[in-house]
Ligand code: SF4
């Protein structure tokens with residue numbers, strides 16, 4: 001997760017996000033960048049790791065519980081700033097809340113379909129690596145094919161509704 005816009009604080013946007021949580025639970029991101037000027041505060045509550053551009057903490061975030069941030073008032077700047085494509089469209093008045101909620105519900109359904117194919121403790125990111133290997137396996141089973149198709153359907157939905165231009169699976 002990288003910063004891109006002002007914070008989400010209240011109202012329909014917050015209702016949407018608390019029904020979703022996909023920018024916190026490892027569906028969209030594998031890590032969250034931490035700004036240098038908040039390092040000392042953030043490392044009080046997160047285990048930080050070296051990232052390509054600086055310190056990060058890993059996703060799924062341990063403070064995401066049932067789509068809700070348990071450290072909301074102390075969440076890092078990147079979290080405060082982040083808005084997915086659907087939230088930006090809602091902010092801009094390009095779509096109404098029912099359409100935003102439909103996108104979230106539909107994508108959560110696609111995610112749930114993938115979860116039945118995950119190995120014990122496997123993250124979606126690890127599953128994406130497994131998909132890349134299975135995709136080249138000429139002797140893959142029907143179960144593996146179903147896993148590939150469902151995960152790809154989820155990623156296409158994430159591209160369409162959540163990931164920004166230049167950040168999509170196909171870009
Ligand atoms: S992915 Fe978008 S709608 Fe979902 S919680 Fe994050 S900002 Fe909110």
Ligand code: SF4
Nearest residue numbers: 024061063064069079
């Ligand atoms: S700190 Fe809160 S907003 Fe940030 S990734 Fe974790 S659960 Fe999400």
